[in-house]
Amino acid sequence: MAEELTGWLLDVYAGGSGLTLSLLEESGRRLLLDQSFPVSFYISGGASDLRSVCRWLKSQPGRLRLSRVERRDLFSGPLTVLEVEVQRPADQPRLFQQLSRLYPSLTYYDADIPLSLRYAARCGVFPLARVSARVEGNRLVSLAPLTSPWDLDPPYPPLRILRLEPDCDPAHDEPGGMFLSYNGFRYHQPFAPARALLINLRSILEREDPDLILTAWGDTWLLPHLLQMAKEEGLPLPLNRDSSGRIIRKAQRTYYAYGQVIYRGAQVLLSGRWHIDVCNAVMYHDYGLEGILELARITGLPVQTVARVSPGTGISSMQILTALRWGVLVPYHKQQAEAQKSALDLLASDMGGMVYQPTIGLHADVAEVDFVSMYPSIMVRFNISPETVGQESPTAELIPELALVVEQEHPGLVPRTLAPLLKKRLALKRRLADLPAWHPRRTSYKAYASAHKWLLVTCFGYLGYKNARFGKIEAHEAVTAFGREVLLRAKETAEDMGFTVLHMYVDGLWVKKEGL
Numbered sequence: 001m002a003e004e005l006t007g008w009l010l011d012v013y014a015g016g017s018g019l020t021l022s023l024l025e026e027s028g029r030r031l032l033l034d035q036s037f038p039v040s041f042y043i044s045g046g047a048s049d050l051r052s053v054c055r056w057l058k059s060q061p062g063r064l065r066l067s068r069v070e071r072r073d074l075f076s077g078p079l080t081v082l083e084v085e086v087q088r089p090a091d092q093p094r095l096f097q098q099l100s101r102l103y104p105s106l107t108y109y110d111a112d113i114p115l116s117l118r119y120a121a122r123c124g125v126f127p128l129a130r131v132s133a134r135v136e137g138n139r140l141v142s143l144a145p146l147t148s149p150w151d152l153d154p155p156y157p158p159l160r161i162l163r164l165e166p167d168c169d170p171a172h173d174e175p176g177g178m179f180l181s182y183n184g185f186r187y188h189q190p191f192a193p194a195r196a197l198l199i200n201l202r203s204i205l206e207r208e209d210p211d212l213i214l215t216a217w218g219d220t221w222l223l224p225h226l227l228q229m230a231k232e233e234g235l236p237l238p239l240n241r242d243s244s245g246r247i248i249r250k251a252q253r254t255y256y257a258y259g260q261v262i263y264r265g266a267q268v269l270l271s272g273r274w275h276i277d278v279c280n281a282v283m284y285h286d287y288g289l290e291g292i293l294e295l296a297r298i299t300g301l302p303v304q305t306v307a308r309v310s311p312g313t314g315i316s317s318m319q320i321l322t323a324l325r326w327g328v329l330v331p332y333h334k335q336q337a338e339a340q341k342s343a344l345d346l347l348a349s350d351m352g353g354m355v356y357q358p359t360i361g362l363h364a365d366v367a368e369v370d371f372v373s374m375y376p377s378i379m380v381r382f383n384i385s386p387e388t389v390g391q392e393s394p395t396a397e398l399i400p401e402l403a404l405v406v407e408q409e410h411p412g413l414v415p416r417t418l419a420p421l422l423k424k425r426l427a428l429k430r431r432l433a434d435l436p437a438w439h440p441r442r443t444s445y446k447a448y449a450s451a452h453k454w455l456l457v458t459c460f461g462y463l464g465y466k467n468a469r470f471g472k473i474e475a476h477e478a479v480t481a482f483g484r485e486v487l488l489r490a491k492e493t494a495e496d497m498g499f500t501v502l503h504m505y506v507d508g509l510w511v512k513k514e515g516l
Contacts (some may be wrong), residue, residue: 002098002134002135002141003134003135004133004134004135005023005132005135005194006130006132006146007025007029007130007131007133007157007397008023008128008157009021009023009129009131009143010022010127010128010274010303011116011272011303011304012119012213013116013126014088014114015034015242015245015351016034016380017034017088018034018088019034019037019091020032020034020086020245020272021033021034021035021140021143022242023131023133023158024129024158024417025030026363028158030209030241031138031243032272033135033138033139034138034139034140035139035140035464037087037115037452038065038087038089038128039115039118039425040082040083040085040086040110041084041086041110042071042082042084042109043081043082043084043106043108044079044080044082044106044109045106046202046273049105050082050106051104052103053099053103053106053140053426054066055252056099056102056428057084057099061425062086062087062091062095063087063088063502064085064095065084065085066082066083067083068081068083068328069081069083070306070400071327071329072321072327073109074329074387074470075134075386075414078331080440081109081381088336088374089115095156096108096111096112107152107331107332108332109330109331110324110328110330110331112401113320113335114302114305114317116301116302116305116514117300117317117321117324118321120323121300121321121325122319122324125144126145126297126298127190127301127303128151128156128157128296128297128303128453129149130146130154131143131144131145131417132144132146140197143310143400149298149499150423152431153426153430156293158288159211160182160183160210160211160212161180161182161212161216161512162178162180162182162204162208162212162224163181163209163213164178164213164215164216164218165178165179165181165216165217165222165357166179166216166217167179167238169217169405170220172218175191175403175476176190176191176192177190178191178222180201180204181206182208183208189201192234192420194232195233195235198229198230198237199235200201201226202236203233205237205239209241212274212276213239213270213274213275213276214276215275215278216277216390217277217279217280218268218276218279218280219266219268219277219279219308220265220266220277223239223268223275224249224266225267226239238302239273240270240273241270242272244272245270246271247271248269248271249266249267249268249379250267251260251436252265264280264308265279267280267308269304269305270304274303275304276289276292276303276304276307276354276481278354279489280308280428281308282309282311284496286450287448287451287454289448290443290444290447290448291451294452295451295455296452298424298452298455300317300318300322301317311454311455311458312458312462314454314455314458315417315458316469317440318417318421318460319417319462319469319470319485320469321414321417323413323470326416330469331469332430334467334468334469345403348401348402348479349402349477350382351401351480353480353483353487353506354483354505355504355505355506356486356501356504356509358502358503359500359502363502364511364512365513365515366502366512367511367512367513367516368510369490369494369509369511370507371507371508372425372429373422373425373426374420374483374486374506375456375459375460375479375483375507376418376460378479378483379414379418379459379463380415380419382397382406382478383406383407383411383415384414384415384428384463384475384478384482385415385470385475386412386413386470386472387407388410388412388475389404389406389472390405390406390474390476390477391406392407393408393409395409399478399482400481400485401484402477402478402481403484404474404478406478411498413457414470414471417459418459421455423454424448424452425449425452428448428452429444429449430443432445432449447464460479463479464497481509482487487506487507487509491504491509494509494511498513499513500512
């Protein structure tokens with residue numbers, strides 16, 4: 001018999017014959033539900049290659065459905081592709097990896113999209129969405145969202161949080177125990193004897209059943225240490241809520257970006273509940289747990305994932321989500337190369353932001369004029385997106401200083417992605433300006449606005465990033481060209497009003513006027 005319930009969607013991940021959903025019901029029940037969820041990826045190429053691919057796919061185990069369909073490429077328009085539908089989401093990554101190694105010359109779409117984004121696009125839900133669900137036993141029949149990721153005051157679920165922290169930094173000393181905090185209690189538990197610690201921790205996990213394990217050095221030291229102790233003692237440690245799920249271990253990595261070497265520690269991800277390591281979470285010091293939850297809501301990425309990835313990955317995920325909802329194919333690799341330019345064209349187009357050297361000296365009666373999210377606002381206002389720049393149309397607008405136009409008739413993918421984010425951030429800033437300093441919502445609003453700021457800062461760079469799925473250097477140059485024009489107009493307006501402009505820098509200017 002079907003049961004109707006209301007609650008919050010906490011997580012979605014591959015499991016069983018389809019996917020597993022973690023739901024927190026309003027009554028307090030924690031549910032793990034199964035749902036059938038076939039996923040598809042697409043292949044484009046020559047007819048003989050595609051016939052060879054079909055023969056290989058038909059020889060593979062598992063249930064696959066192959067068909068010719070028409071889909072839309074963002075740049076080239078309608079495209080006939082081979083659709084490969086995989087019944088079990090867990091099988092799709094392995095199948096695609098084998099296929100791409102055998103046929104590297106083919107073009108692949110929608111091949112490496114996170115499962116949470118596929119689910120969000122198809123079902124209209126997102127992490128921490130308040131939902132209504134219809135359930136039969138442990139099987140989800142239907143799911144519908146009751147909230148939007150753009151709500152200013154979303155009803156957050158009453159999460160149970162267990163905090164674990166070694167009693168010293170493992171990088172500098174050997175911890176003798178750890179601090180445990182839950183339900184208003186905090187105490188120290190020594191690591192020796194190991195059996196006593198494991199029995200106590202196991203009891204807390206089973207009795208309290210936390211939704212989130214919040215740790216310090218949990219990825220890089222604490223949880224691997226506890227799991228090793230459990231293995232040596234022969235005592236299972238139920239870190240997962242989902243007993244059939246697995247603990248995912250990801251290796252540490254180092255990469256070079258923006259002139260610096262960046263290190264990301266190893267990761268330990270759980271099934272059925274979240275694990276966040278505050279020492280390995282990107283930007284946790286800036287916007288905390290509330291900012292992480294807000295990012296999960298608007299990017300569609302799982303909470304455990306969004307805590308550990310850069311804002312660039314967040315904005316890329318939002319663009320992928322927009323593309324999926326819009327019916328646009330997501331390329332596996334970036335396809336758009338920079339157009340050929342002469343040296344003079346490069347000098348004219350690649351000038352960056354406007355910088356007006358400051359007037360040296362000590363100045364009084366000075367004011368700062370700062371444009372809120374200037375570059376993202378330009379992208380939305382002038383419809384700057386990889387597929388709109390350079391496209392002629394009756395409503396196309398000339399880009400200042402560049403021999404290019406930008407189409408205005410149809411909203412582009414990037415403006416579609418950024419418009420609701422900009423609107424929400426501006427609404428939050430208005431709320432913060434109106435609320436008194438003591439108001440309890442100020443902390444949450446600041447965390448949300450900070451998380452939004454980093455996404456919006458990154459979105460401009462991603463237009464020109466070499467690996468961006470929907471990047472194009474001409475769109476990047478168009479933004480800076482409009483930015484220079486906007487700042488020059490602001491300078492002229494200030495001077496017409498009797499101000500002296502002392503300094504300009506990309507998205508702000510400093511002005512002086514006696515009696516200001």
